[in-house]
Amino acid sequence: MRVAVIGAGVVGVSTAYFLARNGHQVSVIEQHGNVCEEASLGHAGLLGAAHLMPLAAPGMPAQILSHWFKSDSPVKLQPGFNVQRWRWLRSWMHECSVERMLVNKEKMQRLGKLGQQLLNDITQLHSLDFQQRDGLLQLFRNDKELNRVTPALAMLTQADIPFRQLDQAECHLLEPALNKHTPFIGGLYFPQDSQGNCALFTKQVKAIAQQADVDFAFFTRCERIDSTPHGVTLQLKQDELVKHQQFDAVVLSAGENSIPFFKSVGIHCRVVPVRTYSNTANIKNMEDSPRLSIIDDHAQVAITRMDKRIRVAGTLLAGSARHAEDERAWTFLRKIGTDWFPDAANYHTGSNWSGTHLMLPDNTPLIGQVGNKPVFVNCAQAEYGWSMSLGSAKIVADLISGKAPDISLDGLTLVA
Template identity: 40%
Template sequence: MRFSAADSMYHSRRSKGRPRGRARQRDALFRCRTAIIDTFRTFRIHHIVTQRQNQKIAVIGAGLSGICTAYFLAQAGCQVTLIEQHGNVAEQASLGNSGLIAAAGQMPSAAPGLRKKILSSLFNADSPILLSPTLSPALWGWLRKWVAQSQLERYRLNKTRMTQAALYGQQLLLQLQQQHMIDYQASAGVVQVFRHEAQLAAAAKLRAVLVDLNIAHSLLDAKQLRQLEPNLNPATALAGGWHFPQDGAGNCLFFIKQMKAIVQAMGVQSQFMQTVTALQSGEQGAVLTIDGAPHAFDAVVVAAGAGSNKLLKPLGIRIPTAIANSYAAVATIKNPEFAPRGAVLDADYKTAIVRLDERIRITGILDLQPGRRARAMHPQAMKTLLKIADDWYPDAANYNQASFWSGNVVMLPDGPPLIGATAAPNIFVHIDGSSDGWAASVGAAAALADLIGGRQPEIDVSGLQLTRYH
């Protein structure tokens, strides 16, 4: 039996000073009323779930967000169709994911000091953010929202929201790994390195967030960190850093490709090389226009990453996103004895160095310059990625033979995943605004499937929905 705060206060005010006999009668009536309400709510939720279990639901986008959403919807009994404009899964942002499976190590991009980084990017060639003074007014407006989220209190709130989704995602990944025998080259342990004492001091101020979330962590000085990760280049300045033993890394692309086979075996219909050009919403369902032909569904999940806003804007749904280019470099390990033991985050450059089997993957750099094509490599971005790898592990890999990737990623100003219903009936969204980790997206997908099915999610989703922007 549940009592709301409002009901409790009402009951307290009304029964104060009453004779004990009458108070007992009111207590009995109150409990009876509450039991009736609870019974009605349970029946209503069961009715909604029963309806949703047999519904036809389309998921637009076969990246990490889309494939995981399709899995959890199918697991709940929905008839799911996965629609992707490319020829296979994970052809865009998911392909360039850092590989971090991090609850503690995944941080909002809007962190304290962001304003200074944006200004310095205009003059610093190897900045982790690539900007130009000729940005459009709309993008400058988005940058103001981004900077506003870097205030310490906002950062703490956003970090908490990301972490709870990522912790849930880590649990689900373990379950998926065991249930379906998925191998995604998982490794344990993440360290975040600080080059400067000021960064180390600032990190200590955020310790309360990790303590509140019950996350295993250690704040280490330079000597302790080098003992933990002995292959760090001794010539590179190191003040200290975080160690997150329960975080890890894994090959996101391997995971998604195996999930593709799993969802197809569950009955999910996959439609590749199919472009959704229009989306219509109504009380009875939704209609997608795919290559000129209408297709009706009971509900639609838009998980199209950088293409999501194009579909949602005609419906009056505006999400504060920016489209950036992100970059990755992959090099073959030549000297395993000099390679990283675990995943390493460079706090100065917001860049991840992850060992995936016999390769090292370096990801980062946000390119917000106008006119940059999704597949076009920025020469300075390539130099910066290799510089960071050489700073920390100069003898580990053949960096001069590295392969590079570039692609569009969608950014949200605050960082946590965006899931849930929209103002348009039967239209839902799943947008992951972070490219430096993938556990949170898995957790968000499961929570979204619960919301669509009328079930109570396992985590608090109030800070993951569109209402956070209003």
């Protein structure tokens, strides 16, 4: 089949890779001049299944409300006057019970575990090197935060995902560079979770896909998707030239820009764009910088090593961001970096970045076929886009190919 993939972020490129492996003739349509120019570029790079947790969890609405008027809130949901965002917020609140959190965590974990297996296979098969580091330590500043995630730990055991609960001293032993003066109560260690450089990974997968004859049409913007009796017609714009191209099927994986296509292809769902931030600084003292990936649960911030650089990423802002909020987010990230690894880098000289991804109320991605049209969707992986991308990409490629997916799709497929 001739299949078009719209968007060359990590999700689109991974989808193209698996489609090519299934024997399809694939064209990737990308508005920019290379892969990973949007949300997949400067993110924290965390990978794995164990740390995946829905934002909707018991205690989260109260935590967000308590920060509502504070400038350093790690999560801000600002619906403003937008009715769609208020509807999303209502659905999100519904997902905040223990029962819903466990259901949603299980779905994310199922997808993350498949993604982890596929990542290991692909890494070995193609000898990929994308600055991988194993081991993730999630730190808790108080009992309330630890208690919030405790119900989900049994689920890790059930899924055979190893973890260890550590006290403060054990955390310091495992990660000796952690600041001795920042108070916290302990942590969870996930040895199989890891991190890497997503842009580096995606560029390598792109090169492999090109060897398998995947065509990348850069500087090409898809403006319309029309279903026809024989497939789909895409309206594409390259410079000022508009052309129409026929395909047997299309996969919509345009990240936050997927939303404008939803209505015309027939997707009805509650989704919000969420802006997230990162600061990346050169490491000045290797011995004072992290060996493991770190999550500060209280701040909802990740600290990772990208070769000789350290990246601090977090702060979720659903709604419209103003310049002042961007500045506050980066100030907050620099503070969290300094809290945990004060001598690793001069965070003030680091580069600031932000990206936008889509989030459904339950935090699971939007994947599958739209009705019985030759239109497939693979987007809204939210803040776990890389961890879930390979799993969702292989599932969508298998659905297009009429193959049974590797995992149960219970609760995961698109309800159009």
